[in-house]
Amino acid sequence: MKLLIDQPAPVNEAQDNPAVWASVLANAGPSAVLVPDMVARHELGVQRYGVPLRVWNGRDALADAYQEALDLVVYLEQCRLRVPVPDDDRAWEPYNAHDRIRSLRNELLGILRELKHLEGLVPLERPR
Numbered sequence: 001m002k003l004l005i006d007q008p009a010p011v012n013e014a015q016d017n018p019a020v021w022a023s024v025l026a027n028a029g030p031s032a033v034l035v036p037d038m039v040a041r042h043e044l045g046v047q048r049y050g051v052p053l054r055v056w057n058g059r060d061a062l063a064d065a066y067q068e069a070l071d072l073v074v075y076l077e078q079c080r081l082r083v084p085v086p087d088d089d090r091a092w093e094p095y096n097a098h099d100r101i102r103s104l105r106n107e108l109l110g111i112l113r114e115l116k117h118l119e120g121l122v123p124l125e126r127p128r
Helices: 020-026 029-049 061-082 097-117
Strands: none
Touching (some): 020 029, 061 097
């Protein structure tokens, strides 16, 4: 599978190469409650790698997204397995943690299927 490739270390040339977190933060909109966490994640990345994540960094961004989403599926399942199943007879209850986590996991599986459909459609190199 092309999306499960081993990637090189990022190359972060700054010239005419926008920082990705700046775009995410500028377009946070209704997700503004997440901005402090986004800023913290950006700062951690700069601390670890010495530069911000840039649009063109020599890596396949779709492959990175796909692989991270696969990891997120398993982390959500780990969370779900830690939460007790409700005792009542209802097959689905959107207010208990177990079913909310299951719902998130299932939404993420749908996102993963959509990412697979984008395979080969996202440029890997900067247009010249």
